[in-house]
Amino acid sequence: MASTTETKQKKMLILKSADNDEFEIEESVGVQSETIKNLVEDGFTFVPLPNVYTKALIKIIDYLKKHANKTDSNDEEIKTFDKDFVNTTFDDLFELVSAANYLHISCLMNMLCQTIADRIKDKSPEAVRKIFHINCDYTPEEEAKIRKANAQAFEGQFDESLD
Amino acid sequence: MSHFNYSSTILRCQNDEVIVIPEDIRENLLPPLYGSKRLHVKVTNRYNFSVVDQGTSICSYVMEGTDQISKLPEPILDHILSFLVTKEAVKTSTLSKVWNSVWTSLSCLDFGDNYLRKSKNIVDQILENRPSEKVSIKRFKRLKLTAVAVNDRWLENLLANLPNLELLSLDHCLSLKILKISSYQLKLLKVVPCCNLIAVDLDDAPNLLRFSSDVHHGRKGLLSYFDPLPIFKLKASRLLEVKINLIPDTEALDTHWAITLSCDYDEVIVIPKDTRGKLIPPLYGTKSMHIKIMDRGRSLQSLIKFTYRDAADDEDDKLCCASLAWKCWRHELKRVKLQNFTCMELEKLRNYFSKIQIFRA
Numbered sequence: 192m193a194s195t196t197e198t199k200q201k202k203m204l205i206l207k208s209a210d211n212d213e214f215e216i217e218e219s220v221g222v223q224s225e226t227i228k229n230l231v232e233d234g235f236t237f238v239p240l241p242n243v244y245t246k247a248l249i250k251i252i253d254y255l256k257k258h259a260n261k262t263d264s265n266d267e268e269i270k271t272f273d274k275d276f277v278n279t280t281f282d283d284l285f286e287l288v289s290a291a292n293y294l295h296i297s298c299l300m301n302m303l304c305q306t307i308a309d310r311i312k313d314k315s316p317e318a319v320r321k322i323f324h325i326n327c328d329y330t331p332e333e334e335a336k337i338r339k340a341n342a343q344a345f346e347g348q349f350d351e352s353l354d
Numbered sequence: 355m356s357h358f359n360y361s362s363t364i365l366r367c368q369n370d371e372v373i374v375i376p377e378d379i380r381e382n383l384l385p386p387l388y389g390s391k392r393l394h395v396k397v398t399n400r401y402n403f404s405v406v407d408q409g410t411s412i413c414s415y416v417m418e419g420t421d422q423i424s425k426l427p428e429p430i431l432d433h434i435l436s437f438l439v440t441k442e443a444v445k446t447s448t449l450s451k452v453w454n455s456v457w458t459s460l461s462c463l464d465f466g467d468n469y470l471r472k473s474k475n476i477v478d479q480i481l482e483n484r485p486s487e488k489v490s491i492k493r494f495k496r497l498k499l500t501a502v503a504v505n506d507r508w509l510e511n512l513l514a515n516l517p518n519l520e521l522l523s524l525d526h527c528l529s530l531k532i533l534k535i536s537s538y539q540l541k542l543l544k545v546v547p548c549c550n551l552i553a554v555d556l557d558d559a560p561n562l563l564r565f566s567s568d569v570h571h572g573r574k575g576l577l578s579y580f581d582p583l584p585i586f587k588l589k590a591s592r593l594l595e596v597k598i599n600l601i602p603d604t605e606a607l608d609t610h611w612a613i614t615l616s617c618d619y620d621e622v623i624v625i626p627k628d629t630r631g632k633l634i635p636p637l638y639g640t641k642s643m644h645i646k647i648m649d650r651g652r653s654l655q656s657l658i659k660f661t662y663r664d665a666a667d668d669e670d671d672k673l674c675c676a677s678l679a680w681k682c683w684r685h686e687l688k689r690v691k692l693q694n695f696t697c698m699e700l701e702k703l704r705n706y707f708s709k710i711q712i713f714r715a
Contacts, residue, residue, distance in 0.1 A: 281422065281423070282422055285422045285423060285425075285426060288426065288430055288434075289426065289427070289430065292427070292429070292430050292433075300433060301433075301437075304430070304433045304434045304436070304437055305437045307423070307434050308434050308435070308437035308438050309437075311434075311438060311442065311446065312438060312442055313442070316445055316446070316448045316449055319445075319446065319449060320449055323421065323422075323423040323424075324420055324421045324422075325421050325423065325424055325449050325450055325453070326421055326424075326450060327449065327450050328450050328451050329448075329450065329451065334448055337447055337448050337454060338448055341444045341445075341447060341448075
């Protein structure tokens with residue numbers, strides 16, 4: 192009966208971050224990432240992630256664990272978790288979005304991109320530049336030309352606040 | 355900005371240096387640095403620092419005040435913009451050259467905005483203003499049109515130019531009468547009240563996985579609700595899921611929603627090949643049908659789930675359709691699962707499905 196107990200045992204994976212920290216997680220948790228899933232299907236149990244730093248990886252593992260245990264009853268709990276998850280600095284969000292993109296976790300990717308997009312929504316271009324510290328590399332003439340080409344997008348009132 | 359100045363200070367301090375923080379700037383310090391006596395500054399990548407406190411806690415500190423977002427790879431910026439309606443997305447083209455490049459090759463345009471209500475010409479204009487329109491338009495995977503005055507022909511022409519389109523959403527496109535979809539890639543189609551729609555022809559969408567539609571009906575008069583109900587033509591993939599919201603007139607006593615279920619095909623047992631395409635989707639090869647009945651403020655999510663007979667189960671050779679390669683839906687049907695129906699509705703449905711004699715609630 193040894194084989195039965197073996198199959199019942201949870202398969203584990205080791206993830207190695209870009210700063211060489213190793214994390215052991217259940218395979219069922221890891222395969223929510225398409226990138227990890229492909230490697231697992233090829234028989235790997237050790238997964239180096241040269242593009243994902245420890246700090247982002249810890250948060251992402253938290254996310255995957257939470258979402259792996261999704262049932263009908265903890266729907267609210269997961270919603271609260273997600274809300275807290277994206278309630279962080281932009282720099283964290285950008286780290287996470289790069290990691291989620293590399294790992295191909297589409298639900299996380301959508302959530303993060305939606306969060307960032309919400310900060311662009313309704314704002315004037317000037318406000319968006321200030322919020323994200325974007326340097327304008329247009330000459331005034333170039334900028335005027337682009338504005339003119341898409342003039343109808345600039346009708347109406349924008350939100351100039353930075354929050 | 356005090357943050358930025360202080361960041362420069364960190365850049366200058368080298369490993370293991372003791373930093374004395376003058377009292378007057380302490381208040382401006384960011385939490386991970388405040389009160390620490392020693393700092394190790396390790397540069398882990400271009401703009402990300404790990405700050406190791408002398409204590410046990412390890413904090414990562416990212417320099418603030420620099421443009422991090424523009425450094426994200428273009429596919430990610432594309433993904434972010436895909437959550438904005440076109441009016442918002444076009445605005446980002448003025449931010450900087452990087453953003454203009456993302457905008458002009460954006461793979462998703464969401465025209466769901468009231469300002470486009472005026473005319474489809476604005477849609478044309480936006481498409482024309484994209485420098486490499488002919489190339490980039492082919493990349494579109496998602497297209498949402500809300501209250502855009504498109505006509506059948508314009509849409510058909512547009513779709514012919516979008517070979518990679520996977521999601522099409524049409525919302526209040528009142529001038530649309532016949533929606534004909536020929537798309538190999540299309541996976542999702544959503545049609546919310548386009549009141550003048552007479553027919554939806556999905557004859558040539560073999561990879562369509564989900565089709566959802568809101569159908570207002572029951573009222574004749576001022577508001578142009580569907581009258582009659584639109585005809586759905588469909589050559590479905592086995593995997594297709596159909597979701598139709600029937601929204602009856604609140605004044606109507608009889609909600610009529612069962613009509614779609616019992617339809618006129620009650621007597622059709624063998625479905626000849628040439629008429630298969632004319633069947634109403636829920637009855638033809640679909641996996642499950644979600645029905646949302648909205649009734650006087652009460653919103654009820656009901657689900658009818660069809661389970662089909664596997665080829666292996668098929669021992670009964672007396673089937674009316676036995677001689678055909680394709681089995682008629684009644685005989686393919688193995689189980690019907692009903693959820694969230696009221697007693698009366700359930701009774702009606704039970705009667706309907708019990709005629710097939712394989713119904714299990």
